[in-house]
Amino acid sequence: MSLIIRDLHARVKDGADILNGINLEIPKGEVHAIMGPNGSGKSTLSKVLCGHPAYEITAGSVEMDGQNLLAMSVDERSRAGLFLAFQYPVEVPGVTNANFLRAALEARLPKGEEINVVDFYKQLRGRMKSLGMDTKFTSRAVNEGFSGGEKKRNDVLQMMMLDPTYAILDETDSGLDVDALRIVSDGVNAMRAPFRSFMVITHYKRLLDYIRPDVVHVLYKGRLVRTGGFELVDYIEEHGFDFVRNEEE
Amino acid sequence: MDFPDSGNDMKLAMEKVEAQTRLATAPTPDRLNENWRFGRPHKHAAALVELLADTAGTPSCGTVTIEDASGCTDKIDKEDADSELLMSTIGSDRILGLHLQRFGKGAALFIEGQLTEPITITYETDSLFTPTTLIIAAPGARARIIERHITRGEGCMVCARIVQAAEGAELSIELEETGSGTSRAMNIINISAVQAKVRHLSRHSNHAWAREETIAEILHSEGEADIRLYSANRLSGDQVLDQHTRQIHTAGRSASDLLYKNVVEDNATAIFAGNIYVEAGAHDTDAYQSNRNMLLSEKATIHSLPGLEILADRVRCSHGSASAPMDEEQLFYLLSRGIPLHEALQLVAEGFLTDAVDRFHSTADND
Numbered sequence: 001m002s003l004i005i006r007d008l009h010a011r012v013k014d015g016a017d018i019l020n021g022i023n024l025e026i027p028k029g030e031v032h033a034i035m036g037p038n039g040s041g042k043s044t045l046s047k048v049l050c051g052h053p054a055y056e057i058t059a060g061s062v063e064m065d066g067q068n069l070l071a072m073s074v075d076e077r078s079r080a081g082l083f084l085a086f087q088y089p090v091e092v093p094g095v096t097n098a099n100f101l102r103a104a105l106e107a108r109l110p111k112g113e114e115i116n117v118v119d120f121y122k123q124l125r126g127r128m129k130s131l132g133m134d135t136k137f138t139s140r141a142v143n144e145g146f147s148g149g150e151k152k153r154n155d156v157l158q159m160m161m162l163d164p165t166y167a168i169l170d171e172t173d174s175g176l177d178v179d180a181l182r183i184v185s186d187g188v189n190a191m192r193a194p195f196r197s198f199m200v201i202t203h204y205k206r207l208l209d210y211i212r213p214d215v216v217h218v219l220y221k222g223r224l225v226r227t228g229g230f231e232l233v234d235y236i237e238e239h240g241f242d243f244v245r246n247e248e249e
Numbered sequence: 250m251d252f253p254d255s256g257n258d259m260k261l262a263m264e265k266v267e268a269q270t271r272l273a274t275a276p277t278p279d280r281l282n283e284n285w286r287f288g289r290p291h292k293h294a295a296a297l298v299e300l301l302a303d304t305a306g307t308p309s310c311g312t313v314t315i316e317d318a319s320g321c322t323d324k325i326d327k328e329d330a331d332s333e334l335l336m337s338t339i340g341s342d343r344i345l346g347l348h349l350q351r352f353g354k355g356a357a358l359f360i361e362g363q364l365t366e367p368i369t370i371t372y373e374t375d376s377l378f379t380p381t382t383l384i385i386a387a388p389g390a391r392a393r394i395i396e397r398h399i400t401r402g403e404g405c406m407v408c409a410r411i412v413q414a415a416e417g418a419e420l421s422i423e424l425e426e427t428g429s430g431t432s433r434a435m436n437i438i439n440i441s442a443v444q445a446k447v448r449h450l451s452r453h454s455n456h457a458w459a460r461e462e463t464i465a466e467i468l469h470s471e472g473e474a475d476i477r478l479y480s481a482n483r484l485s486g487d488q489v490l491d492q493h494t495r496q497i498h499t500a501g502r503s504a505s506d507l508l509y510k511n512v513v514e515d516n517a518t519a520i521f522a523g524n525i526y527v528e529a530g531a532h533d534t535d536a537y538q539s540n541r542n543m544l545l546s547e548k549a550t551i552h553s554l555p556g557l558e559i560l561a562d563r564v565r566c567s568h569g570s571a572s573a574p575m576d577e578e579q580l581f582y583l584l585s586r587g588i589p590l591h592e593a594l595q596l597v598a599e600g601f602l603t604d605a606v607d608r609f610h611s612t613a614d615n616d
């Protein structure tokens with residue numbers, strides 16, 4: 001079982017091409033890191049996988065555990081086990097964190113069934129504490145007025161609560177200080193399991209020192225131009241992305 | 250404005266008003282009249298005037314229910330009338346005049362001290378009901394008042410509410426206006442504060458047509474007065490909600506704020522005409538006004554006219570209006586967590602309104 005992306009091309013609706021033929025297979029149980037300079041299409045890839053309406057797929061296919069991912073609606077993809085921790089999590093005024101998560105969890109139950117509220121709050125508060133979040137955040141509107149780091153943690157909290165099989169983390173490290181980075185990484189590491197995979201998007205080695213990837217890819221101008229092991233991370237840390245730029249041009 | 254010395258005087262003031270002069274001169278609702286210009290008002294408003302005129306002198310049909318542990322509320326149920334209660338409106342003088350001509354029913358609150366339990370007043374009708382609420386807060390009084398209007402069938406609720414808050418008083422007032430889908434409602438609200446804090450929230454649901462005129466006035470002494478007006482409404486079908494507001498600062502070093510939000514679906518219409526008026530000499534005033542609408546259909550109509558008239562110096566004022574469809578990124582965020590489309594739409598739309606309700610509660614709690 002795996003997430004298989006074949007020759008994926010996508011563009012902004014009526015706009016420029018951004019993904020130019022991505023081929024990638026992430027088997028269950030593995031952590032894949034995606035690195036690449038700004039603007040190479042990392043966030044676009046993650047949003048396209050979730051079905052963001054701003055983009056149009058022009059070619060290719062994506063299979064998730066044998067299902068045609070691209071034929072599914074955004075919410076179906078989530079319920080089928082896909083999760084994206086956004087680079088820029090959105091503020092939703094007037095909808096509390098707790099109600100938001102309850103709605104997301106209840107959507108996963110058979111119609112008419114409700115979650116056990118006591119268990120839900122117990123689990124929620126436990127996970128918030130493990131992420132170093134103030135439990136008062138349960139009754140605050142989703143991400144509204146949160147600092148950059150608080151928003152990132154909140155997305156990781158959602159990931160923990162929704163228990164996905166394929167989780168994408170888009171620059172979750174940006175905005176986190178050293179301590180927060182360790183706390184969040186510990187949380188992700190605790191979720192690593194043979195039945196789950198991660199796609200970790202980052203610019204920096206420091207996150208990958210905590211969340212050791214099995215495979216590392218470099219995305220450049222909408223294509224995966226390098227695949228390797230941790231040595232690729234070390235190389236990029238030292239030399240930056242100039243080597244891909246030079247070779248590709 | 251003078252505050253009555255005792256509850257008795259105040260209750261006298263509550264009775265029916267001689268409004269003939271006003272009636273004789275007041276214009277009939279018409280599109281040519283500035284205050285009735287928008288959103289096809291005349292059909293409903295003219296019918297309302299006719300209805301009120303035809304039934305002048307007949308008893309008001311509806312019930313008044315009061316829950317008040319403090320005992321500072323009296324039910325008004327009087328047929329004799331001799332005193333005057335002057336109010337101004339933003340366009341509906343004629344309706345108010347007719348309202349005041351009818352036999353009085355309603356509630357009179359004279360609040361002293363700090364009440365711990367909220368006072369709840371419920372007006373219910375299935376025909377034409379013209380209740381009046383008078384809320385007078387003595388110096389230092391504190392209370393929370395919830396007023397519910399329930400109109401059934403083809404009923405029509407025409408309510409006048411006068412709020413007077415003296416030095417150091419703090420009032421939190423909620424109006425829940427509930428209709429039947431075919432009902433109509435008219436609210437005329439006059440709030441005046443003298444170095445007092447008043448928060449007012451109105452929520453309308455399910456009237457075929459509703460109009461609300463709110464005048465909030467900061468009077469007399471400089472400093473410390475703070476009036477906040479909030480509204481959060483959801484309109485669908487062919488519903489029309491027509492809200493007019495005026496924030497008047499006659500004394501300086503005080504604040505007023507307004508946030509009115511609507512979610513408008515189908516063919517519904519939301520009208521907002523607001524005005525901030527800062528009198529010459531009311532220096533160091535803070536006055537803000539914001540009308541925000543979420544449009545869920547291309548056929549929905551918004552008329553939003555915020556306005557300012559500033560005659561004083563050192564004034565911080567702003568007004569704004571924004572109307573837009575639902576934010577796509579917010580919707581996508583909910584969908585991406587597996588929440589189905591219909592529910593995601595409801596959550597974001599309700600959240601948009603809850604935001605205003607939360608602000609009302611948080612300002613009421615904080616001070």
Ligand SMILES: Nc1ncnc2c1ncn2[C@@H]1O[C@H](COP(=O)(O)OP(=O)(O)O)[C@@H](O)[C@H]1O
Pocket residue numbers: 012015018036037038039040041042043044045054
């Ligand atoms: N919705 C959009 N509208 C217009 N341009 C976009 C949109 N999304 C992405 N792009 C463009 O596509 C390119 C890749 O963006 P992105 O995927 O955010 O890169 P990365 O995450 O690797 O920094 C950039 O040039 C960006 O400006």
Ligand SMILES: [Mg+2]
Pocket residue numbers: 042043044087170171
């Ligand atoms: Mg990005």
